[in-house]
Amino acid sequence: MTRLADFPVRKAAGTRLTMLTCYDAVFAALLQETAIDAVLVGDSAAMVMHGQPSTLTADIGMIEAHVRAVRAGAPKLPIVADMPFLSTRTSTPAAVEAAGRLMAAGADGIKIEGLLGHEQLIPHLVQSGIPVMGHLGLTPQSVHVFGGYRVQGRDAAAADAIRQQSLQLQQLGCFGIVLECVPAGLGTEIARELQIPVIGIGAGSLVDGQILVLQDMLGLGTGRVPRFVRRYMDGSADVTTAVTHYIKDVHAGDFPGPNEQYADSANTGDAGSNG
Numbered sequence: 002m003t004r005l006a007d008f009p010v011r012k013a014a015g016t017r018l019t020m021l022t023c024y025d026a027v028f029a030a031l032l033q034e035t036a037i038d039a040v041l042v043g044d045s046a047a048m049v050m051h052g053q054p055s056t057l058t059a060d061i062g063m064i065e066a067h068v069r070a071v072r073a074g075a076p077k078l079p080i081v082a083d084m085p086f087l088s089t090r091t092s093t094p095a096a097v098e099a100a101g102r103l104m105a106a107g108a109d110g111i112k113i114e115g116l117l118g119h120e121q122l123i124p125h126l127v128q129s130g131i132p133v134m135g136h137l138g139l140t141p142q143s144v145h146v147f148g149g150y151r152v153q154g155r156d157a158a159a160a161d162a163i164r165q166q167s168l169q170l171q172q173l174g175c176f177g178i179v180l181e182c183v184p185a186g187l188g189t190e191i192a193r194e195l196q197i198p199v200i201g202i203g204a205g206s207l208v209d210g211q212i213l214v215l216q217d218m219l220g221l222g223t224g225r226v227p228r229f230v231r232r233y234m235d236g237s238a239d240v241t242t243a244v245t246h247y248i249k250d251v252h253a254g255d256f257p258g259p260n261e262q263y264a265d266s267a268n269t270g271d272a273g274s275n276g
């Protein structure tokens with residue numbers, strides 16, 4: 002595990018950083034025992050955990066509850082928490098209060114989608130003691146502006162805008178940036194230009210680290226997954242098989258067995274409790 006403050010050091014050392022999303026205490030405890038560098042309590046929780054069609058319904062209370070759960074399951078795991086849709090857009094005091102709630106819930110830093118309109122907020126948060134991660138390329142909170150979850154930065158002008166914005170995020174004090182769904186060549190160039198690590202998701206292999214949604218890589222999703230996902234487990238099939246076995250065992254009277262129930266008090270001499 003790596004402290005968020007060490008992210009730029011890790012880049013300088015040349016070892017790739019690994020992140021996954023995490024929304025709950027069970028997976029947090031499992032991930033803390035691996036060599037994962039940090040987890041993201043992403044606003045993708047709205048889609049993955051709450052069944053919503055986009056991330057727009059995530060709010061500060063939702064992210065805060067998931068941060069609390071992850072921190073409860075993993076006291077030492079570095080946690081980055083997403084600032085949800087519009088939480089940075091109404092005013093600086095509102096954004097500071099929202100970020101403060103995520104930090105108080107156990108986050109070690111926060112992630113903000115996009116640069117434009119955040120030029121004053123990002124250094125203010127960093128100066129206030131809150132490590133900030135940037136997020137460029139496909140920023141899902143702008144799905145309705147993009148007109149879908151599409152690859153970003155395909156033409157020269159768009160690629161240049163993302164490149165300029167990544168440099169600006171570095172100058173504003175971000176400790177790293179997530180770069181989502183851009184051509185691999187653009188990912189490579191941005192990683193080469195920045196001193197802070199570029200954590201890619203659909204940005205090719207020549208960036209400084211990778212992040213995926215945990216349920217996607219475990220095959221626990223229900224629908225279609227993006228092209229950039231590699232499946233390391235067939236989670237949905239394993240869960241269905243286990244539940245099918247349980248139903249079969251109950252119907253057959255095989256569950257519970259002798260060691261999966263309690264003996265009668267009369268037979269054990271246990272007088273029981275009257276409290």
Ligand SMILES: Nc1nc(=O)c2c([nH]1)NC[C@@H]1CN(c3ccc(C(=O)N[C@@H](CCC(=O)O)C(=O)O)cc3)CN21
Pocket residue numbers: 045048049056139141150151152182214217222226227228229
């Ligand atoms: N489960 C999950 N995984 C994610 O990676 C994820 C979320 N949810 N929710 C928030 C965003 C949305 N994301 C997405 C969703 C879809 C595509 C997708 O289907 N992309 C097309 C690209 C098509 C193109 O422009 O060429 C693809 O075919 O991969 C990409 C990122 C990434 N994030």
Ligand SMILES: CC(C)C(=O)C(=O)O
Pocket residue numbers: 022041042043044045046083179181202212213214
């Ligand atoms: C996909 C990652 C980068 C994210 O922002 C999320 O899971 O919300």
Ligand SMILES: [Mg+2]
Pocket residue numbers: 043044045056083141
């Ligand atoms: Mg997100």
